[in-house]
Amino acid sequence: MKKLMNAPEQYTDDMLRGIYAAHPDCVKDTAGDLRCYCSAKKKPGKVAIITGGGTGHLPLFLGYVGRGMLDGCGVGGVFQSPSAEQIFNVTKEVEAGAGVLYLYGNYTGDIMNFDMAAEMCELEDIPTRSIVGADDVLSSQSVENRRGVAGIFFLYKCAGAAADQMKSLDEVLAVAQKAKDRTRTVGFALSPCIIPEVGKPNFELQNGEMAMGMGIHGEPGIWTGPLKTANELAKESLEALLGDLPVPQGGQVALLVNGLGATSQEELYILSGAVSALLGEKGIGIHRTFVGEYATSMEMAGASVSLLHLDEELKALLDAPAHTPFYTQI
Amino acid sequence: MKKLMNAPEQYTDDMLRGIYAAHPDCVKDTAGDLRCYCSAKKKPGKVAIITGGGTGHLPLFLGYVGRGMLDGCGVGGVFQSPSAEQIFNVTKEVEAGAGVLYLYGNYTGDIMNFDMAAEMCELEDIPTRSIVGADDVLSSQSVENRRGVAGIFFLYKCAGAAADQMKSLDEVLAVAQKAKDRTRTVGFALSPCIIPEVGKPNFELQNGEMAMGMGIHGEPGIWTGPLKTANELAKESLEALLGDLPVPQGGQVALLVNGLGATSQEELYILSGAVSALLGEKGIGIHRTFVGEYATSMEMAGASVSLLHLDEELKALLDAPAHTPFYTQI
Numbered sequence: 145m146k147k148l149m150n151a152p153e154q155y156t157d158d159m160l161r162g163i164y165a166a167h168p169d170c171v172k173d174t175a176g177d178l179r180c181y182c183s184a185k186k187k188p189g190k191v192a193i194i195t196g197g198g199t200g201h202l203p204l205f206l207g208y209v210g211r212g213m214l215d216g217c218g219v220g221g222v223f224q225s226p227s228a229e230q231i232f233n234v235t236k237e238v239e240a241g242a243g244v245l246y247l248y249g250n251y252t253g254d255i256m257n258f259d260m261a262a263e264m265c266e267l268e269d270i271p272t273r274s275i276v277g278a279d280d281v282l283s284s285q286s287v288e289n290r291r292g293v294a295g296i297f298f299l300y301k302c303a304g305a306a307a308d309q310m311k312s313l314d315e316v317l318a319v320a321q322k323a324k325d326r327t328r329t330v331g332f333a334l335s336p337c338i339i340p341e342v343g344k345p346n347f348e349l350q351n352g353e354m355a356m357g358m359g360i361h362g363e364p365g366i367w368t369g370p371l372k373t374a375n376e377l378a379k380e381s382l383e384a385l386l387g388d389l390p391v392p393q394g395g396q397v398a399l400l401v402n403g404l405g406a407t408s409q410e411e412l413y414i415l416s417g418a419v420s421a422l423l424g425e426k427g428i429g430i431h432r433t434f435v436g437e438y439a440t441s442m443e444m445a446g447a448s449v450s451l452l453h454l455d456e457e458l459k460a461l462l463d464a465p466a467h468t469p470f471y472t473q474i
Numbered sequence: 475m476k477k478l479m480n481a482p483e484q485y486t487d488d489m490l491r492g493i494y495a496a497h498p499d500c501v502k503d504t505a506g507d508l509r510c511y512c513s514a515k516k517k518p519g520k521v522a523i524i525t526g527g528g529t530g531h532l533p534l535f536l537g538y539v540g541r542g543m544l545d546g547c548g549v550g551g552v553f554q555s556p557s558a559e560q561i562f563n564v565t566k567e568v569e570a571g572a573g574v575l576y577l578y579g580n581y582t583g584d585i586m587n588f589d590m591a592a593e594m595c596e597l598e599d600i601p602t603r604s605i606v607g608a609d610d611v612l613s614s615q616s617v618e619n620r621r622g623v624a625g626i627f628f629l630y631k632c633a634g635a636a637a638d639q640m641k642s643l644d645e646v647l648a649v650a651q652k653a654k655d656r657t658r659t660v661g662f663a664l665s666p667c668i669i670p671e672v673g674k675p676n677f678e679l680q681n682g683e684m685a686m687g688m689g690i691h692g693e694p695g696i697w698t699g700p701l702k703t704a705n706e707l708a709k710e711s712l713e714a715l716l717g718d719l720p721v722p723q724g725g726q727v728a729l730l731v732n733g734l735g736a737t738s739q740e741e742l743y744i745l746s747g748a749v750s751a752l753l754g755e756k757g758i759g760i761h762r763t764f765v766g767e768y769a770t771s772m773e774m775a776g777a778s779v780s781l782l783h784l785d786e787e788l789k790a791l792l793d794a795p796a797h798t799p800f801y802t803q804i
Contacts, residue, residue, distance in 0.1 A: 162747025406736035417492025
């Protein structure tokens with residue numbers, strides 16, 4: 145294991161100290177707990193959106209806390225859920241009188257702890273709603289059982305813009321639900337990553353091998369085999385995406401080509417170019433293309449492709465400005 | 475070699491196709507050559523700033539072409555220089571009547587081709603000035619012989635802002651020179667990268683080994699040995715930086731912690747937190763911290779630390795807004 149760190153058990157908190165030191169105008173901790181991560185700015189009367197999840201996926205999850213996106217994040221250890229108490233402490237700090245949307249990924253531990261936090265909120269008369277990202281098409285046939293991966297960025301962006309426009313809690317939830325219903329992701333891994341406290345790779349791939357559909361924690365995919373070309377992967381990914389979420393000719397999408405960590409930006413653009421060309425052949429318009437690291441697994445190599453099937457409402461929300469320490473859109 | 479690509483010989487052009495497809499409002503090619511990379515917008519009467527260099531360092535070099543930064547970039551193959559003709563074609567497309575600054579890294583092939591392009595400009599009465607980034611402290615005792623690495627971002631940002639404020643060619647050059655004189659970088663590698671057309675790692679490091687001072691193409695460093703902790707690396711890097719460019723107590727710097735490709739953002743923040751703490755102990759203020767991938771070597775693991783010793787002029791230029799497909803600052 146070669147990582148820039150001091151000790152495995154300090155990994156998450158040392159990272160958080162670095163983030164707070166780098167961006168003191170944007171973010172702060174609360175309740176004396178580094179892992180209770182909050183926007184430094186509060187907009188009275190705005191619905192607060194709170195996410196949470198394990199460390200190791202930057203810019204997920206905390207990286208989207210900022211103007212026009214999220215208000216707070218419960219930060220777990222590497223690949224671990226934040227506690228219900230941490231989520232509740234973040235909630236108390238950032239809620240601004242209009243209720244709270246919990247928006248996070250579809251993982252058992254996170255669901256349990258967010259649900260417990262929601263119960264704690266109920267006792268204090270803070271209204272909450274919850275929705276989980278579950279965009280990973282190849283993780284399950286059933287939508288309810290799918291993992292949440294990079295496509296949650298679209299949910300953050302659209303729901304965050306709606307909240308920033310002072311929509312009500314149920315309106316913000318409806319936007320998140322619509323973005324969820326119209327977002328799909330396909331991902332594939334080329335190499336594993338190493339959890340600092342474990343010290344060895346979380347799965348194995350041979351030379352020249354890849355795993356289609358593998359999850360961001362190394363969850364099994366649908367096939368493991370020889371590495372395909374970017375054009376082949378673009379074709380296979382789009383078939384899975386559009387097979388699950390048909391987009392008519394003349395329809396418009398947002399495209400997100402996300403790197404899992406070690407894959408270079410050069411390669412991500414080679415892949416996004418291939419996906420763009422195929423969408424063009426199908427007569428599907430791309431309103432906006434996002435390429436880069438949006439949801440990673442530390443130093444895992446690989447990528448994911450997400451589509452959001454746009455309508456006029458989602459297009460306007462996606463285009464609204466946003467500013468966080470990890471993501472700025474003008 | 476595991477890369478998302480179609481064929482090694484298509485790597486650079488496939489990447490460029492992807493970038494143009496993703497960002498059609500921002501950038502375009504010219505002269506029928508994908509590698510002649512230009513801003514899609516021209517501001518009459520503004521000094522044009524042009525850079526260039528090999529593929530494999532995204533967001534360097536082309537990633538900084540956009541509003542408030544650069545106007546064009548000659549794009550070479552992986553780790554290769556663009557041709558003089560390509561640089562000249564970019565120049566003809568983006569020059570806007572106020573002359574052209576060539577601002578690029580201190581590499582022999584690049585210098586030769588930019589100098590030839592400048593001669594071609596002279597024949598067409600386009601005034602040019604040239605300056606090379608040479609910030610890599612550990613690459614040579616003599617400043618003239620140092621390589622240009624991630625610190626060139628500060629030169630782009632400050633000179634780009636000065637040009638955007640409609641300063642004259644010599645004024646923009648003076649800003650770039652001042653930023654150069656006050657910028658230093660120290661870098662270290664934890665793993666090699668693979669040039670697509672070569673197919674094997676460009677150097678070797680054993681398990682648990684790192685190379686301090688190694689260049690972004692694998693040029694030799696000052697020592698190879700066991701991986702140090704983030705705190706130790708922060709201390710050693712700062713000693714080299716401040717030993718070469720003393721910053722007085724009460725002075726202010728911009729800090730850039732840059733990932734070379736495969737190193738996770740989590741690790742970069744662990745490192746930047748350690749550097750921040752040490753600067754605080756020395757009574758040196760950090761005006762702005764930049765953490766992320768600014769100059770990479772594809773999938774190389776490692777990082778660099780750059781400091782820009784600020785004065786009031788550079789601070790204002792650094793804080794000016796900028797917007798490119800790879801970098802947005804508000």
